[in-house]
Amino acid sequence: MHIARNLLAVLSAFFILVPPVHAAAPEPRHGIAMHGELKHGPDFEHFDYVNPDAPKGGELKLAVTGNGFDTFNPFVLRGVAAAGANAYLYDTLLSQSEDEAFSAYGLIAEKVQVPEDRSWVTFHINPQATFHDGEPITADDVIFSFETLTEKGHPFYQAYYADVAEVKKLDDLTVRFNFKDTTNRELPLILGQLPVLPKHYWKDREFGGASLEPPVGSGPYEIDSYEAGRTVTYGRVDDYWAADLPVNRGRYNFDKIRYEYFSDDTVSMEAFKAGIYDFREETSAKSWATAYEGEKFTEGEFKKEEIHHEQPAGMQGFIYNTRRSVFQDPLVRQALAYAFDFDWTNRNLFYDQYSRTNSYFENSELASTGLPSGAELKLLEPHRKNLLPAVFEQEYRPPSSDEEGEMRKNLARAVQLLDQAGWGFKDGKMVNRKTGEQLKFEILLAQKTFERVVSPFINNLKRLGIDADMRRVDTTQYVQRIRNFDFDMFIMSIGQSNSPGNEQRSFWSSEAAEQPGSRNYAGVSDPVVDDLVDKVIQAPDREALVARTRALDRVLLWGHYVIPQWYLPYRRVAYTSELQRPETLPATGVSLDTWWYEQ
Known part of the structure; x- marks a missing residue:
């Protein structure tokens, strides 16, 4: 006991006399990189993809397709925020x-x-x-x-x-x-x-409500004027404190940025050709192939350009709401994918402009390919008993019909899968053999342009005895229904970055599946996905991030949460000749913040 007391006294004296050793505090730096080193040093003057001498002035006029806006607060669930509010005000x-x-x-x-x-x-x-x-x-x-x-x-x-x-x-x-x-x-x-x-x-205002009171912001622009639901104009802040910072040199060159709302894309297209707004990014392959013609284009008043980018294309597709009983079986979801004829759609509607999407991280090194191996296989192996054998044995590819008669085979394969899932024909309808429930659902739309894509899909579903209805609603109702997961199926593009991380929780986690307003539209709730999302977030370096993202991608693909559609490795844009852009482009291809107006 005395020895223990003496030893304790000695140790206590040691810790009093010898101060603890702490790691040196890191030096404050001008920036931070996810992995590796920063490209630009502490004395950099501007980004490489800007024109630091771009002139200031002019008004950039842009268009929005939709039924307007009712708030300048882009950070809350309520209301529809005005275009540009987040990007320019804060x-x-x-x-x-x-x-x-x-x-x-x-x-x-x-x-x-x-x-x-x-x-x-x-x-x-x-x-x-x-x-x-x-x-x-x-x-x-x-x-x-x-x-x-x-x-x-x-x-x-x-x-x-x-x-x-x-x-x-x-x-x-x-x-x-x-x-x-x-x-x-x-x-x-x-x-x-x-x-x-x-x-x-x-301090004295309610943050959670929708309001059209112009707020006090911190960004390069403030609200100059607006007409509720129809137009909003942002004016460049004259004494903007950060105008000459290296990150802002050559950016925010327009004195004003005006958004005008149009009821549908056809009206918007005519407004562009009439010179009502300056820049348009085209989403319709048919319009890109046929509508951008005429004297204004041949004489150079308007420019038409395909600008390539180096960003993941993400996933655009028909998204199932797996919260609905009819879509809870992965076999049913897999079967319905055989009714979408991408090759016919691309050939007859899109002038063969698109490529088929095969990944949630399409057009990037993050996309899964071939069979899992190396670090990716090591990540998946502990989950083998909870995954389909196909995850390890097959490369995922959505159904194709590029050969004669292939669509008939696809529909026959759909019937086989539905039979395995417990569904069969009764009086020409596809019904559940146990419950007698008919297989039917609604496809929710906000844009008229997608109707010509959905109609052939519905016709193919009818051949399978499946009743699918197309329902188009106004923008406000559409947004609210999607936020509250009040849909069976809708078309959505899930964008991705070159450095996926915490946002994947909002896309795929079990917690987000039950949270209205999250971006887990499909209702993905799978412990394997949760684990892989965490591992993506925890990736210690770029090599690990790539392997972990590929593993997550592969599991999501074989979960059949979407019917993949298509993507472009470039952006289709048209603009007035007064708009100029830097010669060096960013990885995103188009960054209007770096463009300028020149008479």
């Missing part, structure tokens, strides 16, 4: 580079500190940063923004920042976020995407 802590996989540089936060294990991040606010009303941006505003968005904002923010344990004010211009999970390497970067809202403005 700045973020950091500004993302468009020519790197995922790197961000100082904006509101001039410096950022991150330890090697990424267990926390500290943002040092630029002392010059101000809101539009001249009030300085402080740590209190950053903390208010985080707490408000995660507690009262769109459910996306709660999922996106789920691994933040606490946020601390170190001083008026310094704020630190501590994390629950030190394996979430992306978290410092996505916190850099936090839009900063003015605490003093929202």
